[in-house]
Amino acid sequence: GEDVEQSLFLSVREGDSSVINCTYTDSSSTYLYWYKQEPGAGLQLLTYIFSNMDMKQDQRLTVLLNKKDKHLSLRIADTQTGDSAIYFCAERTYSSASKIIFGSGTRLSIRP
Amino acid sequence: DTGVSQNPRHKITKRGQNVTFRCDPISEHNRLYWYRQTLGQGPEFLTYFQNEAQLEKSRLLSDRFSAERPKGSFSTLEIQRTEQGDSAMYLCASSLARGDDASPLHFGNGTRLTVT
Numbered sequence: 001g002e003d004v005e006q007s008l009f010l011s012v013r014e015g016d017s018s019v020i021n022c023t024y025t026d027s028s029s030t031y032l033y034w035y036k037q038e039p040g041a042g043l044q045l046l047t048y049i050f051s052n053m054d055m056k057q058d059q060r061l062t063v064l065l066n067k068k069d070k071h072l073s074l075r076i077a078d079t080q081t082g083d084s085a086i087y088f089c090a091e092r093t094y095s096s097a098s099k100i101i102f103g104s105g106t107r108l109s110i111r112p
Numbered sequence: 113d114t115g116v117s118q119n120p121r122h123k124i125t126k127r128g129q130n131v132t133f134r135c136d137p138i139s140e141h142n143r144l145y146w147y148r149q150t151l152g153q154g155p156e157f158l159t160y161f162q163n164e165a166q167l168e169k170s171r172l173l174s175d176r177f178s179a180e181r182p183k184g185s186f187s188t189l190e191i192q193r194t195e196q197g198d199s200a201m202y203l204c205a206s207s208l209a210r211g212d213d214a215s216p217l218h219f220g221n222g223t224r225l226t227v228t
């Protein structure tokens with residue numbers, strides 16, 4: 001079945017790197033996504049990766065995919081106060097190609 | 113590109129009343145999705161349309177819920193005889209589906225429903 005899991009909270013110091021982790025169960029995942037949600041707002045697409053890639057970099061964001069372990073991570077370099085939000089990992093699988101399944105989200109808080 | 117627009121932003125209603133939400137997707141997007149999000153959880157899929165056809169509905173979508181997309185552009189989600197358990201954020205998203213289905217979803221800011 002489809003299940004996406006994330007740790008609930010992460011606290012980092014401003015300027016450090018944040019690493020948010022995600023595991024998924026469906027080995028037929030085709031695309032994996034990272035979304036950001038600020039309070040009272042919808043979800044903002046940050047980046048996504050095709051399952052035949054193992055890394056994607058976009059400015060301060062680096063996505064790593066370990067398909068063997070079904071593990072996805074999002075690294076945010078030089079974390080700023082504006083990065084405080086909930087980050088959702090999501091997958092699109094071959095069996096449910098029409099929809100995206102989300103994890104429960106990781107709340108990132110930034111310490112001064 | 114004005115993004116996905118949802119109205120209203122907030123809706124407070126009494127149990128038993130009917131409510132209707134509207135979503136205007138990004139104009140060239142052919143797919144439109146409805147998700148529900150409760151506090152501390154990720155969005156849960158409810159249903160989606162390709163153009164005007166409703167192609168999939170989740171088991172979460174009880175018969176009190178109905179969604180339409182009559183002309184393949186905007187969509188409405190109606191909840192009849194609301195219950196307190198319907199209180200949630202209702203999110204709409206759209207995408208431009210091509211053959212490889214890679215297109216990510218673009219979300220609106222949601223409609224927050226509170227049933228008292």
